[in-house]
Amino acid sequence: MLTNLKSKLPNTSASIFSVMSSLAAQHNAINLSQGFPDFPVDDDLLKLVSTYLKKGYNQYAPMPGVPALRQVLSDIIFKDNGFRYDPDTEITITHGATQAIATAISSTIREGDEVIIFTPAYDCYAPMVELNGGTPIFVQLEQPDYSINWETFKKQISHRTKMVVLNTPHNPSGKVLRKEDLEQLQELVQGSDILILADEVYEQIIFDGLTHHSVCRFSDLASRSFKIGSFGKTLHVTGWKLGYCAAPEILTNEFRKIHQYQVFSVNTPMQYAIADYLVDENNLKIAGAYQQRRDLFLEALSGSAFKPLSSQGTYFQLLNYSAISDKNEVDFAKELTIKQGVAAIPISVFYHIPQENQVLRFCFAKSEETLLKAAKLLQSL
Ligand SMILES: Cc1ncc(COP(=O)(O)O)c(C=O)c1O
Numbered sequence: 321m322l323t324n325l326k327s328k329l330p331n332t333s334a335s336i337f338s339v340m341s342s343l344a345a346q347h348n349a350i351n352l353s354q355g356f357p358d359f360p361v362d363d364d365l366l367k368l369v370s371t372y373l374k375k376g377y378n379q380y381a382p383m384p385g386v387p388a389l390r391q392v393l394s395d396i397i398f399k400d401n402g403f404r405y406d407p408d409t410e411i412t413i414t415h416g417a418t419q420a421i422a423t424a425i426s427s428t429i430r431e432g433d434e435v436i437i438f439t440p441a442y443d444c445y446a447p448m449v450e451l452n453g454g455t456p457i458f459v460q461l462e463q464p465d466y467s468i469n470w471e472t473f474k475k476q477i478s479h480r481t482k483m484v485v486l487n488t489p490h491n492p493s494g495k496v497l498r499k500e501d502l503e504q505l506q507e508l509v510q511g512s513d514i515l516i517l518a519d520e521v522y523e524q525i526i527f528d529g530l531t532h533h534s535v536c537r538f539s540d541l542a543s544r545s546f547k548i549g550s551f552g553k554t555l556h557v558t559g560w561k562l563g564y565c566a567a568p569e570i571l572t573n574e575f576r577k578i579h580q581y582q583v584f585s586v587n588t589p590m591q592y593a594i595a596d597y598l599v600d601e602n603n604l605k606i607a608g609a610y611q612q613r614r615d616l617f618l619e620a621l622s623g624s625a626f627k628p629l630s631s632q633g634t635y636f637q638l639l640n641y642s643a644i645s646d647k648n649e650v651d652f653a654k655e656l657t658i659k660q661g662v663a664a665i666p667i668s669v670f671y672h673i674p675q676e677n678q679v680l681r682f683c684f685a686k687s688e689e690t691l692l693k694a695a696k697l698l699q700s701l
Pocket residue numbers: 355415416417418419442487490491519521549550551552553558561562563
């Protein structure tokens with residue numbers, strides 16, 4: 321019997337994604353809570369995986385990733401952003417973006433370091449900072465449009481600030497940072513040793529003619545950033561858990577020291593398959609289809625009591641329910657799942673100290689049929 325086991329994350333329990341997904345399953349509700357697609361993966365990609373499996377590409381991949389995949393990724397990032405990462409020394413293939421985030425933080429954050437995180441924030445940043453002895457410093461995004469107030473941010477920079485986590489396009493809000501935002505950040509960190517963890521997993525999912533302003537487009541930011549992406553998000557295969565970290569050699573060296581002991585290397589046949597698949601750049605043109613899904617969902621909701629907020633990227637749509645209920649977000653999300661048969665995620669849980677704005681996040685990476693069914697159920701409120 322263990323009597324003296326002290327949790328390293330005592331305040332952590334099952335994530336809201338697990339809670340809402342299991343509630344959705346229990347009540348047979350349409351699950352628009354967790355961020356994963358429910359439509360089929362491109363058959364060409366599946367065939368490539370099958371080919372590599374059968375050809376015997378089933379042993380350990382090289383520690384930093386299959387060279388062909390690092391090369392094609394370097395080409396894609398260059399084409400999209402005009403910045404070239406060296407595939408040999410600056411790109412590492414990871415077990416999803418989650419591992420890339422964990423490894424980037426483990427390789428740089430020490431006891432006493434402060435890491436600035438904008439809230440609402442994706443849930444894995446702060447626990448990783450804490451596990452490494454760092455202190456998360458939370459800066460709230462402004463209501464109603466989740467923009468960054470750079471004056472507020474500036475006040476939180478101290479001699480202890482080691483890293484800033486930047487997530488664009490942003491989960492949960494769907495906000496896409498503007499060029500001026502990155503310019504502001506660049507100006508504020510210039511001359512310091514502050515690192516940037518740029519979570520860009522939705523880099524290919526940008527709507528309405530907007531541009532994704534990657535950190536690598538800004539030379540000073542590029543020189544201090546871990547740029548993180550996810551093939552799971554880009555290729556609709558979240559269950560494959562494959563992602564990447566692109567960073568200058570000095571950072572990649574430190575990143576790989578930890579990566580090699582945390583995972584050593586990641587899934588071999590899928591890396592080969594993705595490398596081949598991404599040679600055709602049309603396979604990355606996914607934004608249009610997601611925009612159509614967003615528009616279909618919004619059109620089906622028009623006239624309802626839910627008020628949509630702007631979704632500029634990602635596959636999330638925020639809906640304000642203040643015209644329907646006074647309940648807090650967690651209670652309303654549970655009620656919606658149980659009584660109405662639609663599961664969504666309360667935004668309050670993405671804050672360090674829950675904020676109530678009567679807003680829920682709905683994932684529209686779902687089939688047309690699922691979205692129309694969900695919208696019909698929501699219309700009845
Ligand atoms: C903002 C953000 N970062 C990282 C991840 C994790 O990506 P992966 O599934 O590749 O680990 C997600 C997944 O939902 C996300 O939304």
